[in-house]
Amino acid sequence: MTASPSDAPAGGTPASPPASGARAGTGAADEAPTHTDPAAPPLRIAVMGAGAVGCYFGALLARAGHAVTLIGRPAHVEAIRANGLRLQTATLDEQVPMAADTDPAAVRGADVVMFCVKSTDTEDAARQIQPHLAPGALVLTLQNGVDNDERVRGVLGDAHPVAAAVVYVATEMAGPGHVRHHGRGELVIAPSPRSATVAQQFSAAGIATEISDNVRGALWAKLVLNCAYNAISAIAQQPYGRLVQTPGVVDVIADVVAECLAVAEADGIQIPGDVGAAVNRIAATMPGQMSSTAQDLARGKPSEIDHLNGYVVARGKVVGVGTPVNRVLWVLVKVVEAGKGL
Secondary structure (H helix, E strand, O other), X not given: OOOOOXXXXXXXXXXXXXXXXXXXXXXXXXXXXXXXXXXXXXXXXXXXXXXXXXXXXXXXHHHOOOEEEEEXXXXXXXXHHHHOEEEEOXXXXXXXXXXXXXXXXXXXXXXXXXXXOOHHHHHHHHHHHHHHOOOOOEEEEOOOOOOHHHHHHXXXXXXXXXXXXXXXXXXXXXXXXXXXXXXXXXXXXXXXXXXXXXXXXXXXXXXXXXXXXXXHHHHHHHHHHHHHHHHHXXXXXXXXXXXXXXXXXXXXXXXXXXXXXXXXXXXXXXXXXXXXXXXXXXXXXXXXXXXXXXXXXXXXXXXXXXXXXXXXXXXXXXXXXOOHHHHHHHXXXXXXXXXXXX
């Protein structure tokens, strides 16, 4: 499923945030206030890799009075500079003025960098922003996969705090400078020196934000859901509802989930919630949804499969757990990519 910080339409909302942790806000994105928390000054926020997820959260934060700079592709940047970002939700349709740039150096001066690039671009993007980060700036990773924060930290070292975030939102880029919201809009973030301020200010902007000591487990919960559906949807180029009507697909999904959970357990990961039930709900609640991997392949773009099923295969090797079903799905997506010249 999508649920990803990318330009792919309709990022899915497959799982509920863990119950543990400090939570603020209601998640009522369509009723987002247009003011900051009066107890704290506005934040300077840069969105590195401003696709659907980054643009949506950036728009809410800009509406609330924070200084937001979107860093993205030229077509989006030109449209935003000319007219502002169009934010379209169930109850809103407005142009939100904010800064936009194509240069990673535009992170300069930001208190928080919302890091929203594809997982395949993590190290490269971290190196691009490194020379321009303000002292103490928090880099908040809003990406698919479970190890992006560690990879960013490997580039930045101890000079800047890095915190992982789990994203629960359904959004799409409906055109240059136009983000459309389909549902939800919550974040679960790891503790950091700035996390309490971020949670407070984001919640005041209408983004329900929870600080959790088990972000790794929440990331894995989403990883399992992505592994269950993304590759199959991509290979078949079919939405979830149609997939599960094909004989054998439900059994394959169950095998994928069992392998993922076995790897997580062997790796010492505590996954919150009932993952099996969440997997079973996807086809019923999102029957028309194509996975982000399917959308990437259809658009001729490289997928994040190495950081989904491929990651489970790699960790399985490390912890001594076999992952033959995940391996087959990972390889088949790579074969399709190679056939498209990606």
